[in-house]
Amino acid sequence: MQSVLATYTDQSDLPPELCAKPLSLVGISGLDTTNNAIHKAVWETFNSNRRIERSPVLFRLISNSHEFPIVKPKRNSYEWYIPKGILKKNWMNKYLNEIPAVISVFYDLDWNDSQWNEKMIECASRVQSIRAALDGRNTRIVVVLIQDTLPLPTGEDILATERAVALCASCELNAKSLFVLPHGDHLQGYVIRLENAFYDLAKNFYHLEAKNVKSHREHLSKTTHQYLFVRHQFKMGFLNELQQDNHTAHKHYTHAYNNLLEIRVVDTNAMEIRTVAGFINYKLCRLMFGLSLPRDAISQFRSHTDRFKMRIGFQELAFEHHAWLSKQFSVFGDIFDEAVKLGLPAVQTQHPGLYYQQAAQYAIARKKSCHELCQNITSYPTPDPLENLKNIEFYGQRSWRPGKLTAEPPDPHLESRGIQALQFLETQINHSNNIISLFGFAISQYKTYRCLRMRRYLVVQMAEEYYNSGDYGKSLTLFTHMLWDYRTENWWNLLTDILHKALQCAYLTASIQDYVSLSLELIGPSTKISTNKRKDIYENVHRIINKQIPEPDVNTPSNAIGAAHALWTQLFASQSSGVSLDMSNILCCIDTKARFTQSQYQGDQPVTVEILVRSSCIFPLQLANISCTISSGVSQTVHTMDKAETKDLTFNGNDVKKFVIEFMPDPNDIEKELQIGAVNLWLCNGSVNHIDLKFTGLGNEANKVCADFLHFRRTSRPIYEFDNLKLLSKALIVPRDSKLGLKIDHHQPALLGEWYQIRLSITNKEVCAIDNLQLDINLTSEFTDQTELYTSIKEKAQQLPLLVKLKNLGPSESVQKKIYLRCYSVGPRNVCAKISYLLKSKRPIPSVKEELIDIPVVKPFELTTKFSSSKFGDISKFYVDEPFIIMPVINCLSPWPIEIKSATLECSTSISLVDKTTKSQVEGVTLRNGDNGTDIYYANVLKPTETPIEVGHYSVKWKRENGETAVTQIKIKGLSIEWIPLNLELPLPAYGLVRTPLLVNYKFYNRSQHLLQLDMNMEASEAFMYAGYKQLQLSILPSSTKTLQYNLYPLVAGNVMLPKLSLTVSGEGMEGLTLTQEQLDNLIDRSLPTHVFIMPQGKKVPVLTEKAIEVQ
Structure with missing residues (x-):
């Protein structure tokens, strides 16, 4: 055997x-x-x-x-x-x-x-x-x-x-x-x-x-060779598969299946026909999926199972038929899943999980059939009817009658022994493993196709199968995992059934936590069980509190009760004084809600937590104590009720009671948020042992009713208040109101770049002395990277926040501190002055005084720069070796008068000052809002550039009245530089007299190394007669000066326009030089005066002298 x-x-x-x-x-x-x-x-x-x-x-x-x-000998005739x-x-x-x-x-x-x-x-x-x-x-x-x-x-x-x-x-x-x-x-x-x-x-x-x-087909007869028609068609289909001709193979397998259906089924050949039909159906379905005919494959499989599901054969071997059906569905699920992996789309209504589920159902039917038919089979028959099992020539035949024809009558005694042997072997099979494996495949498929409710249903069935197989631990795990889903969807009848089965598993595994939590949920308001059943569960909970073994349920397997008793005894012998349970996701018969009475508490103010407890158990419940866990983000503390309030902790049905817990906040929790982490109820019966029930304090979500429907419920006032309680699970601990005196003295607005002084005067107006006094200065605006804070102008800027330690103060004592603010951009600055200290009372309390200072920042002045020629004419370019004037203009914008201590111009390498000893014209000047101060510098450029040059930096040292000196440095942008080969001068006396000759000299200087040839033309003037060239072709040698002398005779008095000189470039002799007419015209405009002042004749003719005058 x-x-x-x-x-x-x-x-x-x-x-x-x-x-x-x-x-x-x-x-x-x-x-x-x-x-x-x-x-x-x-x-x-x-x-x-x-x-x-x-x-x-x-x-x-x-x-x-x-x-x-x-080689088998060939048959000549059939x-x-x-x-x-x-x-x-x-x-x-x-x-x-x-x-x-x-x-x-x-x-x-x-x-x-x-x-x-x-x-x-x-x-x-x-x-x-x-x-x-x-x-x-x-x-x-x-x-x-x-x-x-x-x-x-x-x-x-x-x-x-x-x-x-x-x-x-x-x-x-x-x-x-x-x-x-x-x-x-x-x-x-x-x-x-x-x-x-x-x-x-x-x-x-x-x-x-x-x-x-x-x-061979032409030699066959339908009456005697029906088996051969099936065999030959199967062989041709298989041979065509070997040559990868799937279409032809599908055709032959279809003929083979149809020929098989024509064979008359009796008890003796039912097994063989069913087996071969399964083989051919497997081939057909696999080929159809491979040929992209999924609908045909599903239709073929359904018709196949419909035809054979009632062809059981021997009733004593009905379990074989259920096993065959289970295998058919399982194999089809495998084929379907393989096709899906190769790209076949599947949907929620048609996927492999459906067939795995049906296979599991037939496996369950096989198990039941085995229990019904094989319960009396205790031994294996002798002699062994299955000894030739390996030598059977054909698929699906019995080993005790191999090769027997259908018409031959079977040996009743031999048939009986063969059936007994198969029944005995069936009892040795672990049916639960097969069922659980099939459920696992189905659950995986339902999860893939998002059929969540079907997945839960199959998980529950798997848990029941684990229970039936005696694996109560895995069964309990699956049952408890499914409870939450049925709670949230309010399937109370299903929830009750699962809770009841899970409670039995918890009893059989001696899982005290699960047993108590499931019991408290079963006696709650959501389950659908009788009062007597609730009473039994209630009494079992009290037995556990008293360390007594609970009574088993009437449906508990009797063969497992002994082992469960041993586990409970061992558990109570090794257990400590209590059991802790997390009730956050359980619809317990006790519910709690907790809240803070305020959203903020000061550091010296007691924190109050209100806890409402409601019992929905119809039997009395006795609590030993109530506590709450408060979390501050980093640490957690547990606070319990005063002993005076623990007297009224007995709850009858539908009782709602309010309890208050007060505690002083930890000084380290100031400016932190407290949160109610948990509410703990200590369930006991006057003994040392207890059960610690840990709730969230938010109430059970599943018990909530829409607010609009609450008015239609016939409930008591306390229950109504419990359901409508507004929760406040977080509270902020803020510093206590400080009595410290803080006076801030400053004069706004602050000026850009100045040392802005803020004077703080701190006075202790508390009744006690203060220690650890610290001043914390910080910025709350967006200009932190452009603002610096100093405690002294002689020190370096400090990183924000600026921390300053101050001396301890007794009552009514004061301390002063100066802070300097320096800003490098305009805009508002929000300076936060925060003073923290420790109040030396019986219970040292950290305190904070905070003030916000709004300081606008404005510019002290604006700088504009003008560039002029040496004759104070406007210029658009600088010219090499032609001195020009730089005039920085300071426009005061400050609302406060500012004193200019000094001003200097630091020129760049492209510019040099003509007179380096020149002093600033605005030094020592005090400017008020709207005033202008102009400085003047005479400079020259050295080499030409195409782009505008940087003139240099203009540094202004200034201060407001009674303030600290600040330095503002401004960059001055200049003009582009041009070089021309000609320089032109016209020295004039200070004035002339009417009808008195005036001698003038026009000087032409050639800066280049080439000969310069120009055409000169002097226009006539109504105010003058003159002696000299009217037209002339000038030739100026390299690096030499050409002078033209004119004798002017003034005809009228006043500011008289001089005769106009014009120059044009000659077409000859200008090789190697670039001189345009525009350059010549600009040179004349900026170098030659246009007017001279002529005085009338006096009684005495003055001596004619040449003096340098200012030319217009």
């Missing part, structure tokens, strides 16, 4: 040869993979890395002494032949693994081998030995020559052609059966080409085999 148990397999299982993917079998002979490295490389190239794109071929190494299956079964067990395996479609004989031989004749004879003998071993088979034999050299193109190697013909004749092969394999760098490519050739030959072999099977 032990050997039968070891070898017995479920009759419903599909054989591996049926489930294997059909591949063309190709035998490889002549390769010595152990001793020859080349042969090993060739074999590994054939056999390894079989990718999808390669030919569907299975390679097998065949030795020279290999024995092939013996007239008197009656088949003993439908499908032989060895046929599929024979074509998959034993009979190759092609055998390739590999031999090392080059065309130019010196021992060609001897090796040719040896190769031919190998081929003959293989042919002799395959006598009667249609297997194709080919020869592959492994060569060292690459072959030449066809027709070019005459020696190779001649020897190939001789080798084919010696081996009795046609030319298409000879191949050459060079083992060079491209071995993989040659092997793939050989593989494709082998596959084509293999397809031809399987085609001929199918043709031979088809030729």
Whole structure:
């Protein structure tokens, strides 16, 4: 019997040869993979890395002494032949693994081998030995020559052609059966080409085999050879699968299935027909999914199960039928899942999980059938009716009557012993493992397709199966995981049933936490159980409090009660004084709500927490104490009620009671947020043992009712207040109101860049002395990176916030401190002055005084710069060696008068001052709002540039009245610099007299190293007569001066316009110079005066003198 148990397999299982993917079998002979490295490389190239794109071929190494299956003698007539079964067990395996479609004989031989004749004879003998071993088979034999050299193109190697013909004749092969394999760098490519050739030959072999099977059909009779019609169609379908012709295979399998349905089913052949039908259905469904016909596959499977689900056979073996149906659904689920992984879309209404679930249901039916039919089977029959189980020739036949025809009457005694043996073996099977495994597959699929409720339902069924199998721990885990989902969706009847089953599991595993929490939920308001049942559970809770073993439920398995008692006894012996339970997700018979009475508490003010407790248990509950856990983010503290308030802790049905817990906040929690972390109720019965129930203090979400419906509920006032309580679970601890005096003295607005002084005067107006006095200065605006704070102008800027330690103060004592603010951009500044200290009272209390200072920042002045020529004319460019005037203009914007201590101009390298001793004109000047102060500098440029230059930095040292000196440095942007080769001057006396000759000299200076030629023209004037050139062509030598002298005779008095000089560039003699007419005109405008002042004749003619005057 032990050997039968070891070898017995479920009759419903599909054989591996049926489930294997059909591949063309190709035998490889002549390769010595152990001793020859080349042969090993060739074999590994054939056999390894079989990718999808390669030919569907299975390679097998065949030795020279290999024995092939013996050829069955051919039958000439089927007239008197009656088949003993439908499908032989060895046929599929024979074509998959034993009979190759092609055998390739590999031999090392080059065309130019010196021992060609001897090796040719040896190769031919190998081929003959293989042919002799395959006598009667249609297997194709080919020869592959492994060569060292690459072959030449066809027709070019005459020696190779001649020897190939001789080798084919010696081996009795046609030319298409000879191949050459060079083992060079491209071995993989040659092997793939050989593989494709082998596959084509293999397809031809399987085609001929199918043709031979088809030729037998004309000898068959429908009356006596119904089994053969099924067998031959199955064989042709299988052979077409081997040659990858799935459409033709599908057609033959369909014919085989239809022929099978025509066979009359009786008890003796029901097993065989059902088994073969399952095989053919498996092939059909798999092919249909592969041919992208999922609807046809589902339709075929449904019709298949509908036809056979009532064909049970022997009623004593009904469990076999349920096992077969379970396997059919499970296998179809596997096929469906495989198709989905390959890209087939599935939906919630049609996916593999549906079939795994049905398979589990049939597995449950198998288990029930086994319990009903096999409960009296206690021994295995002797002699063993299943001793020939391995030697059965046909699928689905009984081992005690193999090959028996349907018409033959069975031996009743032998049938009885065979049924008894199968029933006994069925009792040895762990049905629960099969059921749980199928449920696991179904749950995974339902999760994938987001069928959440079906997934929960299956998890509950899995938990029940764990319970039935005696694995109460896993059952309890699954039940408790599903409770939350049914709570949130208010499935009270389902929730009650799951709670009841989970309570039994908790009892059988002695899980005290789960048992108490489930019990408290079962006696709560949401469950649907009787009052007597509630009372039993209530009493069991009190037994646990008193360390007594609870009473089992009436439905608890009697065989497990003893083990449960032992576990409880061991638990109580090792348990400490109490049990702690987390009730956050449990609809307990006790509910709590907690809140702070205020949203803010001061540091010296007691914090008050109100706790409302409601009991919905119809039986009295006694609490020992109530506490709450307060969290401050980092630490947690537990606060309990005063002993005076713990007297009224007995709750009857629907009682609502309010309790208050007060505590002083921790000084470290100031400016932190307190949060109610938990509310703990200590459930006890006057004994040392207790149960600590930990609630969130927010109330049970599932018990909440819409606010609009609360007015329609007939509830008491306390319950109404409990349901409508507004929760406040967070409170902020703020510093106490400080009595410290703080006076801030400053004069706004602050000026940009100045040392802005803020004077703070701190006076202790508290009744006690203060310690740890600290001043904290910080900025709350967005200009923190452009603002600096100092405690002294002699120190460096300090990082924000600015912390200043101050001395301790007694009552009514004061301290002063100066803070300097320096801003580098305009805009508002919000300075926060925060004074923290410790009040030296009985209980030292940290205190804070805080003031916000708003300080606008404005510019003290604006700087504009004007550039003029030496004659104070406007210029748009600087000119090399032509001095010009720089005039910085300071426009005071400050509302406070500012004193200019000094001002300096630091020129850049492109500019030099003509007089470096020049002092500032605004030094010592006090400017008020709207005043302007102008400075003047005479400068020259050294070299031309195309872009505007930087003149330099103008530094102004200034201060407000009674303030600190500040320095403002402003960058001055200049103009572009140009160089021209000509300089022009006209010195004039201070004035002239009417009708008195006035002698003037026009000076032309050539700065270049080239000859300069110009055309000069002097226009006539109504105010003057003059003697000198009216027109002249000037030629000025390099680096020399040309002077033209004119004698002017004034005719009128006043500010008289001089005769106008004009210059034009001569077309000759200007090689190498660039001088435009525009440059000449600009030179005349900025260098020559246009007017001179003429005085009338006096009574006495003054002596004519030449003096430098200011020219307009």
